[in-house]
Amino acid sequence: TGGSPTKVTGQRFKAGGGFLEISDGGGFIVDKSLLCKAFLECEDDVVRVCLPRRFGKSFNLGVLAAFFNVVTVNDCPKDTE
Numbered sequence: 001t002g003g004s005p006t007k008v009t010g011q012r013f014k015a016g017g018g019f020l021e022i023s024d025g026g027g028f029i030v031d032k033s034l035l036c037k038a039f040l041e042c043e044d045d046v047v048r049v050c051l052p053r054r055f056g057k058s059f060n061l062g063v064l065a066a067f068f069n070v071v072t073v074n075d076c077p078k079d080t081e
Contacts, residue, residue: 018062
């Protein structure tokens with residue numbers, strides 16, 4: 001079989017919702033790490049994604065946002081005593 005490899009995990013299928021919502025809910029998830037790799041290797045200033053409705057554009061953007069989100073010390077809640 002050709003194309004990019006996928007990994008299915010979880011116990012049930014859930015359509016719709018964001019990546020973090022689905023990944024925390026125990027549903028089936030397709031591994032999109034190669035998408036993150038493609039964005040890292042892309043040297044273009046702008047990337048335009050043209051896909052039909054319901055093809056996962058928002059979901060893939062959620063995957064990229066979660067992948068590239070770096071939590072810093074300033075983002076962590078401060079202990080109040």
